[in-house]
Amino acid sequence: MSKIVVGLSGGVDSSVAAATLHHQGHEVIGLTLWLMKGKGQCCSEGMVDAAQLCEELGVPHHIVDSRDTFQANIVDYLVEGYQAGVTPLPCSQCNRTVKFGPMLDYARRELGAEAIATGHYARVRFNETTQRYELLRAVDRNKDQSYFLYDLTQEMLGSLHFPLGEQTKAETRQMAEQFGLHTAAKPESQDLCLIEHHGSMGQFLEKYLAPKPGDIVDTQGRILGRHTGVHNYTIGQRKGLGVAAAYPLYVVALDVGRNQVIVGDRASVHYPDCTVHRVNWVSAAPPTEPLSVTVQIRYRSTAVPATLVPLSAASETEGARVQLVFAEPQFGVTPGQAAVWYDGDRVLGGGIIEPLPVQARVDAALAQASAPT
Numbered sequence: 001m002s003k004i005v006v007g008l009s010g011g012v013d014s015s016v017a018a019a020t021l022h023h024q025g026h027e028v029i030g031l032t033l034w035l036m037k038g039k040g041q042c043c044s045e046g047m048v049d050a051a052q053l054c055e056e057l058g059v060p061h062h063i064v065d066s067r068d069t070f071q072a073n074i075v076d077y078l079v080e081g082y083q084a085g086v087t088p089l090p091c092s093q094c095n096r097t098v099k100f101g102p103m104l105d106y107a108r109r110e111l112g113a114e115a116i117a118t119g120h121y122a123r124v125r126f127n128e129t130t131q132r133y134e135l136l137r138a139v140d141r142n143k144d145q146s147y148f149l150y151d152l153t154q155e156m157l158g159s160l161h162f163p164l165g166e167q168t169k170a171e172t173r174q175m176a177e178q179f180g181l182h183t184a185a186k187p188e189s190q191d192l193c194l195i196e197h198h199g200s201m202g203q204f205l206e207k208y209l210a211p212k213p214g215d216i217v218d219t220q221g222r223i224l225g226r227h228t229g230v231h232n233y234t235i236g237q238r239k240g241l242g243v244a245a246a247y248p249l250y251v252v253a254l255d256v257g258r259n260q261v262i263v264g265d266r267a268s269v270h271y272p273d274c275t276v277h278r279v280n281w282v283s284a285a286p287p288t289e290p291l292s293v294t295v296q297i298r299y300r301s302t303a304v305p306a307t308l309v310p311l312s313a314a315s316e317t318e319g320a321r322v323q324l325v326f327a328e329p330q331f332g333v334t335p336g337q338a339a340v341w342y343d344g345d346r347v348l349g350g351g352i353i354e355p356l357p358v359q360a361r362v363d364a365a366l367a368q369a370s371a372p373t
């Protein structure tokens with residue numbers, strides 16, 4: 001049995017992950033990262049719940065102040081992204097740069113442990129033929145979090161345990177009761193931790209970005225209304241535009257230079273393809289030829305068939321790039337969000353959807369708007 005450091009948020013999933021490993025006879029050490037600056041109920045309550053869980057299990061608990069790392073890698077990343085007119089996805093970035101990397105470092109350096117575990121719903125296996133670790137979807141498809149884990153490295157996968165990957169959420173809740181954990185009845189977190197902490201994404205952004213009103217225009221440039229700042233809008237957004245029209249309007253492009261939000265009909269926010277940068281091939285070697293995959297462009301969306309075409313990197317900071325050509329045009333392909341591609345249950349890789357130049361978005365919108373959906 002080995003020494004395993006378990007990341008504890010104070011929620012039911014990580015509690016059951018820790019309790020399971022403890023009951024299997026592993027030497028469990030609880031580790032909670034203190035993530036957010038300022039007073040927020042979720043962080044303080046989470047740390048206390050995690051500490052109490054470790055008391056119940058009779059295992060040590062460590063708290064590591066990671067507020068500066070979280071601020072630099074997540075808060076600043078989000079604010080800069082929204083300011084530039086994209087909608088950044090914080091979770092995959094957080095998993096790699098704030099959670100798994102630093103947790104593994106701390107486990108090795110301070111605790112003499114080589115393994116870490118979390119309550120994520122996903123699976124890892126070692127492929128003897130390719131000699132690579134592979135990331136797989138969780139058995140509980142409704143809870144599957146593999147989408148957020150595409151950016152992990154082989155080294156991280158090799159040190160990781162996901163004790164909940166083979167079970168359903170309902171089974172996890174049952175186990176929490178059987179183990180007699182005080183976190184058994186804790187409600188499910190509904191949103192991004194940042195949103196739970198601040199109330200809403202709007203309230204979070206208000207702290208960092210001043211309102212910057214401008215025009216809402218259609219794809220022909222006609223002014224339809226006013227907006228409160230391009231950072232408050234997302235490609236594909238319909239609600240909250242405050243513009244009356246004969247048909248529903250969607251955000252087609254965010255023009256930061258002109259400070260305009262450009263809107264069109266539903267057909268105009270369908271895209272036949274997208275390019276993706278900062279690509280990570282988590283389970284497989286990068287291909288040299290086009291590859292058939294299924295791809296997920298949002299956490300909750302269904303994976304759809306696409307052809308992946310390898311591209312050369314435009315610059316060193318962009319990392320590897322690929323083009324994804326969808327079998328059917330996709331709604332609201334949102335720059336800043338992750339595209340994650342799969343071969344069945346196996347996550348092959350993923351990356352960040354690149355912004356298109358505004359004019360290219362408008363041209364694509366005009367072309368799609370006149371095409372049948």
Ligand SMILES: Nc1ncnc2c1ncn2[C@@H]1O[C@H](COP(=O)(O)OP(=O)(O)OP(=O)(O)O)[C@@H](O)[C@H]1O
Nearest residue numbers: 007008009011012013014031032033118119120189
């Ligand atoms: N502050 C933290 N410190 C250490 N590990 C964490 C922290 N927050 C989350 N984790 C780990 O990452 C996993 C997934 O986190 P996520 O925020 O998605 O929580 P969740 O699915 O609601 O799980 P939980 O019920 O454990 O909160 C958690 O189960 C936990 O192992």
